[in-house]
Amino acid sequence: MQILVVGLNFKTAPVEIRECIAFRDEETLKAVESLKQKKCILENVILSTCNRTEIYAVVDNLRAGKETTERFLSEWFRIPLTDFQSHLYVYTGSEAIRHLFSVAAGLDSMVLGETQILGQVREAAALSQKVKASGKIFNTLFKQAVTLAKRAHGETQINENPVSVSYAAVVLAKKVFGQFQDKTVLIIGAGKMGELTAKHFTELGSREVIVANRSPDKREKLAALFQAKTITLEEIPVALSKADIVISSTGAPGYILTRDRVEAVMKKRKGHPLFMIDIAVPRDLDPSIHELESVYLYDIDDLQGIVEANLEERKKAAEKIRLMIEEDREAFERWFETLDLIPVIDALRRKALHIQEETMKSIERKIPDLDERERKVLQKHTKSIINQLLKDPIMQLKEMAGEEKSREALLLLTKLFALEEYMEEERNAPADPKSEGEPESSLSFTLLQAGSPVGP
Known part of the structure; x- marks a missing residue:
């Protein structure tokens, strides 16, 4: 089994390509179910946002998995593969795991460290789990990705330093006023920057937001x-x-507000402070306004300085998160490498316990007068013999996990101990209903009581 990622994002594809290769919310579920039916796709999760479309898959053959996934995208969107193949990236193994962790933590986003993508990753994983398109591997991997991203944001505060001009304006205002519940905000201009600013102040609970614009349609649309x-x-x-x-x-080509107009207003305000931010180029507010008493004026250069300083802080935080990603990637891979061992170890232990049970029955038939204490002593010591006998082989198998010839060793051990019957029993056993719920919350779980925990 291998982990594969095929996708495109804002770094590899222009918007005209991204908007054509994007799953609408209402069709993602059907797409996941459709991909689930493909022969070589064992598990899958589809992540589709305005800036990326990615298919995560567990495959039994990398080449076939890549070709199947690319063909699926082409057929689903009815676009020739040649029209977008050059914009696709493909990650496998460690790179695929690292990529998912980076995406969830916001390190692969247009705005470094943003948190919206985390919710989208969580929703994508939940959707696949809902229709059983994801299994043990992706339930564990995506749970780990979400947990890691939460921890990364909490420990580094990467998203607390604003890196957009509009939000930097809000943060600057917050430093002056503390909170906005009793504040009135006047936004001049109804373009994209005005919309983002209005959104930020509204979300922070401003008492009143007023929008001024020359175009009635634009200001009414933004106000709505x-x-x-x-x-x-x-x-x-x-x-x-x-x-x-x-x-x-x-x-506007000239000043919207001159010093004289603001000075006239300030006389009526009786010393009540006015906080002004000019994020227009060319400037909307006469720079000499800042000379007026009780007026605090900042322009886009002031904000850009804040943005650049904050971006540097985010980059420092991102480096710390990348170290966290590597630790979690290695932990996941150690667990992933043991997956082939689990059925063999389980079969080995079940056969050994079966022999022990049959031996105890034979002893009890031949010595029927055993009292309860004697029976417990025999039970304990026969199990001890089994555990001691199996300890070294199991530890050796775990140490070999991931090595080039580990699969050959597993096949040899299966034949040497004649485990085929017990492994077949395991494959045909009904699924444990407990395993159908939430994915494992930690990589540190025991290998069927066979040695030390997997992971850190």
């Missing part, structure tokens, strides 16, 4: 998204008299 009040540009002075925070981001 955030239940904001709208005004024309001519009404700005009136709104300015009660605003606590002003964010301006228009495409």
